[in-house]
Amino acid sequence: MLHESCSLLCAGQSSKFFLFQPFLKGLIVTAPFAALLALLLSFLYIVRYQLRNVLSFCCMICLTVVVFVVIIPASFNLKMDFYELSEERNNAINELHKDVLQTPGYFRTTEKGVYYFTAIDHNYTASGVYQPVLPMEKKVFETFKHKNLQFSAEETSADLLIKNELVMPKYLSWSISVFNELSDYFYNAYNRGWLPYLCIASIAIALFAIWGVSFLSSWPLLSVFLMILTFALVIITNYFTLCTETFAPVKTFVNEWISPDYVNLIFPLLINTLLFLIGSIGGLVAHFIRKKRYFGADL
Numbered sequence: 001m002l003h004e005s006c007s008l009l010c011a012g013q014s015s016k017f018f019l020f021q022p023f024l025k026g027l028i029v030t031a032p033f034a035a036l037l038a039l040l041l042s043f044l045y046i047v048r049y050q051l052r053n054v055l056s057f058c059c060m061i062c063l064t065v066v067v068f069v070v071i072i073p074a075s076f077n078l079k080m081d082f083y084e085l086s087e088e089r090n091n092a093i094n095e096l097h098k099d100v101l102q103t104p105g106y107f108r109t110t111e112k113g114v115y116y117f118t119a120i121d122h123n124y125t126a127s128g129v130y131q132p133v134l135p136m137e138k139k140v141f142e143t144f145k146h147k148n149l150q151f152s153a154e155e156t157s158a159d160l161l162i163k164n165e166l167v168m169p170k171y172l173s174w175s176i177s178v179f180n181e182l183s184d185y186f187y188n189a190y191n192r193g194w195l196p197y198l199c200i201a202s203i204a205i206a207l208f209a210i211w212g213v214s215f216l217s218s219w220p221l222l223s224v225f226l227m228i229l230t231f232a233l234v235i236i237t238n239y240f241t242l243c244t245e246t247f248a249p250v251k252t253f254v255n256e257w258i259s260p261d262y263v264n265l266i267f268p269l270l271i272n273t274l275l276f277l278i279g280s281i282g283g284l285v286a287h288f289i290r291k292k293r294y295f296g297a298d299l
Contacts, residue, residue, distance in 0.1 A: 031075035032186065033179050035067040036207075040231045043210045047223050052214065060211070068201045076190045121146070178235070181243045199265040200242065206234045206272035209279025215287035234275055241271050 042063060046056050108115045117128040125148050131141040168176070190197040213230045217223050240246040247267070254263050 028075050028078050029180075029183065032072045032183050035071045036235075039064060039067060039207060040210070040228070043214065043227055044224055047214045047220055047227065050220075052211075057211065060208075064204045064207065068204050072186065072201075073190060073197075076187050079187065178239050178243075182235070182239055185242045196265060199269050202269040202272040203234065203238050204272075205269075206238070206275040206279075207231070209234065209276045212276075212280030212283030215283035217286075218290060230279060234272075237271065237275060238268065241268055247271075 039060075042060060046052055046060070108117070113130055113132040115126075115128060115130055117126045119127045125146045127143075127145040127147070129141055129143050186197070186200055189200045210227045210230050213226050214223050216226055251260075251263050251267060254267070258266070
């Protein structure tokens, strides 16, 4: 919401930096990502304070169940009560810049010359100075007053001061796109029923690979880095599994024995279980090897 308001900041026009409906919509849309991030931060907290025990493991299981059974479905239910995000966004933009014309006091280039408007009326007439750029025209400049310039729909829009400067970096826009596509996939699965949703929500199993990875190193800082890397790997793997055709050949091969509907349910469950086993077994093996090598050390 704030990015949208800033990117549409207009010269000489009042701006609104708080729009309730887009703000509320943003909270609902970002709730699943915020919940996943909360799980990651909880894992990091456990490693930071060396709280890896059975009690903390059970607490993480309970927290994960709350996230995937309560918080994310609740956000999807609330999302059903709102308009589509694109429609809401367009309505907010139209409301933000309703009846806004170009502002005077700025040079504007055209194919034939340069305009400088000293005044612009709401009936689409303007006054100012015009300077041709073509060499065959002898006039250096000419003035005009209350001239109907026949503004196009694009030209009658407001002067956007910093929109181009607020374009998101590619890595950030790609990350947001990944989470949006995953969120939409989860949302559609939830609308089909609890069974499809729970199969897709098996990403919760893969997230517990973070617990196993935390045992790879006795150095907490390195463990934190590996846990964040594992979290990113789980998200990206599920993105390519669910939202792209990366694993289409594998699914096509399995379809010869299993119905495509069951493949779409079972395949993400198998991938996430495999990620969990790789992270957990790797972490535990590294821990026992280190413990055997440094017997008696505080690990």
